[in-house]
Amino acid sequence: MRLLGKLWDSLVYLVLLVGGVSMLVPFFWMISTSLKAPGAVFDLPVEVWPKELHWENYQRVLTSVPFGRWYLNSLVVALGLTFLNLTSGAMAGYAFARFRFRGQGALFLLFLATLMIPVHVLIIPLFILMRNLGWVDTYYALILPGLFDAFAIFLMRQHFLHLPRELEEAAIMDGATPWQVYWKVALPLAAPALATLGTFTFLAGWNSFLWPLIVTNSLEMRPLTVGLAVFQGQFSTEWTVLMAGLTLGTIPPILVFLLAQRYFIQGLTLGSLKG
Amino acid sequence: MRVYYRFPLLFLLPSLVGFLAFNLGPILTSLLLSFVAYDGLRPLGLATFRESWVGLENYRQLLEDPVFHKAFFNTLFYVAVAVPLEIVLALLLALGLNRPWPGVRFIRTLYLLPTVTSVVAVGLLWRWILNPTVGPVNLFLRWAGERMEGVYGLLGLTPPSWVAWLAREGPGWLSDPAWAMWGVILASVWAGVGLRMLIFLAGLQNINKEYLEAASLDGANNLQRFFYVVLPLLSPTVFLNTLLAMIGGFQVFGLVYTMTGGGPLDSTNVLMLYLYRKAFGVFPFEMGYASAIAWVLFLILFALTYLQWTLRKRWVVEEA
Numbered sequence A: 001m002r003l004l005g006k007l008w009d010s011l012v013y014l015v016l017l018v019g020g021v022s023m024l025v026p027f028f029w030m031i032s033t034s035l036k037a038p039g040a041v042f043d044l045p046v047e048v049w050p051k052e053l054h055w056e057n058y059q060r061v062l063t064s065v066p067f068g069r070w071y072l073n074s075l076v077v078a079l080g081l082t083f084l085n086l087t088s089g090a091m092a093g094y095a096f097a098r099f100r101f102r103g104q105g106a107l108f109l110l111f112l113a114t115l116m117i118p119v120h121v122l123i124i125p126l127f128i129l130m131r132n133l134g135w136v137d138t139y140y141a142l143i144l145p146g147l148f149d150a151f152a153i154f155l156m157r158q159h160f161l162h163l164p165r166e167l168e169e170a171a172i173m174d175g176a177t178p179w180q181v182y183w184k185v186a187l188p189l190a191a192p193a194l195a196t197l198g199t200f201t202f203l204a205g206w207n208s209f210l211w212p213l214i215v216t217n218s219l220e221m222r223p224l225t226v227g228l229a230v231f232q233g234q235f236s237t238e239w240t241v242l243m244a245g246l247t248l249g250t251i252p253p254i255l256v257f258l259l260a261q262r263y264f265i266q267g268l269t270l271g272s273l274k275g
Numbered sequence B: 001m002r003v004y005y006r007f008p009l010l011f012l013l014p015s016l017v018g019f020l021a022f023n024l025g026p027i028l029t030s031l032l033l034s035f036v037a038y039d040g041l042r043p044l045g046l047a048t049f050r051e052s053w054v055g056l057e058n059y060r061q062l063l064e065d066p067v068f069h070k071a072f073f074n075t076l077f078y079v080a081v082a083v084p085l086e087i088v089l090a091l092l093l094a095l096g097l098n099r100p101w102p103g104v105r106f107i108r109t110l111y112l113l114p115t116v117t118s119v120v121a122v123g124l125l126w127r128w129i130l131n132p133t134v135g136p137v138n139l140f141l142r143w144a145g146e147r148m149e150g151v152y153g154l155l156g157l158t159p160p161s162w163v164a165w166l167a168r169e170g171p172g173w174l175s176d177p178a179w180a181m182w183g184v185i186l187a188s189v190w191a192g193v194g195l196r197m198l199i200f201l202a203g204l205q206n207i208n209k210e211y212l213e214a215a216s217l218d219g220a221n222n223l224q225r226f227f228y229v230v231l232p233l234l235s236p237t238v239f240l241n242t243l244l245a246m247i248g249g250f251q252v253f254g255l256v257y258t259m260t261g262g263g264p265l266d267s268t269n270v271l272m273l274y275l276y277r278k279a280f281g282v283f284p285f286e287m288g289y290a291s292a293i294a295w296v297l298f299l300i301l302f303a304l305t306y307l308q309w310t311l312r313k314r315w316v317v318e319e320a
Helices: A002-022 A025-034 A056-064 A069-099 A104-116 A120-135 A139-149 A149-162 A166-173 A178-189 A192-207 A210-215 A224-230 A239-259 A263-270 B007-031 B044-052 B057-064 B066-097 B103-117 B119-129 B136-154 B161-168 B177-205 B208-216 B222-250 B252-259 B270-281 B287-315
Strands: none
Touching: A002 A224, A002 B066, A002 B103, A002 B136, A025 B119, A056 A239, A069 A104, A069 A139, A069 A149, A069 A178, A069 A192, A069 A224, A069 A239, A069 B007, A069 B222, A104 A149, A104 B007, A120 A139, A120 A210, A120 A224, A120 B007, A120 B177, A120 B270, A120 B287, A139 A210, A139 B007, A149 A192, A166 A178, A178 A192, A178 B007, A178 B222, A192 A224, A210 A224, A224 A239, A224 B007, A224 B119, A224 B252, A239 A263, A239 B103, A263 B103, B007 B044, B007 B287, B057 B103, B057 B287, B066 B177, B066 B222, B066 B270, B103 B177, B119 B177, B119 B252, B136 B161, B177 B222, B177 B252, B208 B222, B222 B287
């Protein structure tokens, strides 16, 4: 019986391990293709790993499309969204956690209710708004709608509610203004929550697709996701170059995830997810 | 305890501006738009709404629109297949990875990597992986088919036609209308299962170990402990996870856009893709019609959430 149990355990472990490693096969295929000779990818039998490494695919993706610009756009958008979201989310979260004002409960509920509204309901009027403001194809349109995020407000409010008040009260005794209390005492204490929210927002921003697809139309303003998706037609005969582009584009989110895995997982376990 | 009593306008200002301009305003406009015929070109003002008001006409047209029907049932099919697959697989993974194996954190990370990869990368990558002639999926299937042929040969039997088919060509994943949606589902399960697993893991770790120990003392075996202790205690997580997966599934867009563009023959056209095409795809834009699609989709999601919430009492065990 004990032996059977051990055998079963080893089998389960093996399945989990093999399953985990096979999750990497698509990534492996992506990198392997990105290093193959451009003309040879359809040759049979298929080379699993190329004997000669063709680094020029990377060079070609960097030069044949404005890849650097797309990369920069993605970075600007992801960082911009993160900054904006953290700023407005933390401020509003603090207000809901530490202030008392008329209509507070109703306003909070109203904010939370927007979590029920899926983005696709917003995108058409939001696009029309951006066009009327003359913001189509600018960073404004890509970033500013991130000014309000009910999830961020909720997350930050929860966090501030759980902070002990003693330090803030001491600061108030010393004559600090509400803003000073927030900026110098409460916000630094909220660093873990900010890291969680920041990781989430950065990844969501880097990977976002639908909104940037709608609101950009010039080659120069596309973020990487949109650039690669829209130009896949141009690449479709050049899988090696496309895979080189995907490889480069997949590095930042995976790096951020590996570095901030703890915060990412915290964000999830707070019961929180955004599509 | 001391709190501030003044209205904290300074702190709420950015969010309020964002809320009114980018949420509340657009929501109301979207609702109004679904009652007009709007090509997206004229400036949008009260006059436009008055002149192009069509009432419920957009919604009536949806009832008769064959492409909408197709997209509707495709979306339903996608959700009905991908979500249960993802949930069951993720639950099994979470159960397995909730134990102190050597290197368990590393193995979890392996399953999570696709989750942080953008849908565009996932879609374009899988389009290549599922290539019928040189993609690894069909390479593997052909290899397996040839092995099966070999086994039949050794036994002196003629292999059935599907084995021969597997060995020669295999499924035409994204090019054959019968297979295209399955290709999309394959990619989406690969990309989504890690996230679902993580949520289950969090739920499992919240389960009080004492219940399990008590069950063991009463002589329950592993299966009994799972069905009578773990699963009931995990039911709130199963509920939340399934609901989130379904909500996400109904809004699938990026994968389909990059993998198939809705084709072949609309076999992977989904509601979000149809909405996108109507609003921004080809001129003349039908933004009113697209808004109607958006609200139908919203109603589906709302009804789903409501239904789940009501059914919740039936099968979710709240810990006393």
